[in-house]
Amino acid sequence: MTTKKDDAINSIMSEFEEFANLVLHQLDLLEKLISSGETKLSDDLSKELISNEKKLDKMEVKISDKIVNTIVLYQPVASDIRRIFACFRIVNSLERIGDMVITIVDAVQNIKTLKIYAELNDVITNMLINSSNMVNKALLAYINDDREYAIWTIKNDTVVDEINKKMLKKAIKKSSDSNEENKQLFISFISMNSVVTNIERIAGHATNIAEAAIYSIEGKDIRHKPID
Numbered sequence: 001m002t003t004k005k006d007d008a009i010n011s012i013m014s015e016f017e018e019f020a021n022l023v024l025h026q027l028d029l030l031e032k033l034i035s036s037g038e039t040k041l042s043d044d045l046s047k048e049l050i051s052n053e054k055k056l057d058k059m060e061v062k063i064s065d066k067i068v069n070t071i072v073l074y075q076p077v078a079s080d081i082r083r084i085f086a087c088f089r090i091v092n093s094l095e096r097i098g099d100m101v102i103t104i105v106d107a108v109q110n111i112k113t114l115k116i117y118a119e120l121n122d123v124i125t126n127m128l129i130n131s132s133n134m135v136n137k138a139l140l141a142y143i144n145d146d147r148e149y150a151i152w153t154i155k156n157d158t159v160v161d162e163i164n165k166k167m168l169k170k171a172i173k174k175s176s177d178s179n180e181e182n183k184q185l186f187i188s189f190i191s192m193n194s195v196v197t198n199i200e201r202i203a204g205h206a207t208n209i210a211e212a213a214i215y216s217i218e219g220k221d222i223r224h225k226p227i228d
Contacts, residue, residue, distance in 0.1 A: 009083075016063060016090075019056065023098050029052075034121070034128050035121075039108050067088045082219055085215075110190075112188045124192070132202070134207070
């Protein structure tokens, strides 16, 4: 027989999984846009992304309120507190990831030098795929109490950093002597740098999620500490 506390925690976890799946769906939509090499969105895609972002904002507030109310009203045991507090941390990271998806979409639409974007597209796409995979595995680590997935995610953050460095070096080599071309390239570089920086931040939030998963599983706060 379940108690009111159990029902409250189950409700949090149910809404959390719905929230997490919607963030992953936003990342899938972003991946389709980036991998297509296009810089313009269809009306349908634009509407879906914006609608989903509004849903995420509302869900984030609702889940956060439920977590606070559950702790105050039902005084859960230590293991339950760890799990729902980790959930609170993860929800915050997921909400930031949702914001970054929209920021990246806006930056892609501001790219002017399509040739350069096409030449760098495979690197950016691979970087996004890797970051999205990190988010997915970090979430699975939390949901399934899987420490190995959490550690994999944390260690894989350096891979995204390396891809970022390679992209920047590649972009610099594409500079032109023409002033007008340089102007367009500069605008595009700023936009592409925004894309890459925010993808890198998504990977960083995946690491935050993985660290919260470790806290939920083991009760250890490993933030800012080396991983064995």
